[in-house]
Ligand SMILES: NC(=O)C1=CN([C@@H]2O[C@H](COP(=O)(O)OP(=O)(O)OC[C@H]3O[C@@H](n4cnc5c(N)ncnc54)[C@H](OP(=O)(O)O)[C@@H]3O)[C@@H](O)[C@H]2O)C=CC1
């Protein structure tokens with residue numbers, strides 16, 4: 001009669017011991033990144049997600065610097081944050097593609113505690129039809145721009161770090177940086193690139209108490225997205241619809257919480273959590289609870305992901321059939 005109890009406790013023991021082992025081994029160790037009275041440097045902070053994040057950081061008592069190209073938008077952003085929070089905001093006009101300009105901007109600023117590389121451009125189109133200039137534009141701004149920013153900021157971020165407490169480098173990726181999507185060959189490549197950069201960088205800066213976060217928003221209501229929608233291929237929208245839309249404020253909240261808790265992977269909605277489990281790969285994981293979810297859920301999420309692909313390839317096939325029919329009429 002004791003046998004069922006024996007079995008139940010054995011069944012419980014297995015997950016509990018996995019949990020315990022994960023508790024002991026997850027690296028890097030958990031960390032909290034304070035925001036109050038710290039210097040947060042946000043690129044692309046004059047619009048959309050970056051602007052929403054800048055508002056939130058200033059509200060939470062951070063000393064905020066914004067970097068973007070267009071001075072007029074930067075001034076409007078600064079004024080709106082100062083009006084809403086009463087805190088001073090620094091603005092810098094530079095193009096992230098120009099390393100010398102980025103270096104000058106960073107050197108003219110106080111040492112950075114939290115660097116948010118959020119600038120990004122997205123012009124979706126099928127690779128065969130897209131101008132090479134546009135393809136290069138996305139890689140240069142979204143990927144090479146982040147190299148420029150980090151290379152320029154790192155020496156200052158490392159200085160006196162022991163006294164200043166933990167620092168963060170956050171990169172704004174996209175769910176299109178976790179899964180490739182029709183119309184996004186260059187954009188997805190630029191955002192997938194950020195994952196390799198982030199994983200390797202975390203190894204290099206951990207000894208300096210600098211922590212890397214990679215943020216993965218779904219479609220987000222921003223001025224950039226309004227422009228994007230004017231030319232987005234129908235199929236891009238059909239596939240992206242799997243994850244829905246978020247507000248820039250909603251994404252900024254998730255992003256800030258992720259940065260503050262030192263999370264390496266930062267999903268923004270429910271589909272994002274599924275995607276992050278499915279694509280966890282060998283990414284660093286500080287939380288033993290998330291690690292447990294990944295260990296338990298990865299196989300099943302692969303199955304769910306295959307159903308999504310089944311659905312997406314179905315949509316693509318249907319779209320081509322309808323196009324053929326239209327051409328015949
Ligand atoms: N909106 C969405 O649906 C999603 C967006 N993302 C990502 O979030 C980030 C922000 O997007 P979102 O808020 O929509 O974008 P917006 O187009 O609304 O804002 C982009 C910001 O980046 C700045 N920027 C663009 N190019 C450069 C450059 N070469 N040098 C310096 N600054 C630059 C812009 O200012 P200026 O033009 O004056 O330089 C602006 O401040 C991007 O990395 C994007 O890929 C991820 C998932 C979804």
Ligand SMILES: CCCCCCCCCCCCCCCC(=O)[C@@H](N)CO
Nearest residue numbers: 122174175176219240243271274278305
């Ligand atoms: C394992 C199960 C996974 C299930 C969820 C899959 C959902 C994938 C949808 C991806 C949407 C990508 C939107 C990109 C938005 C973007 O970056 C542009 N607007 C440009 O900024």
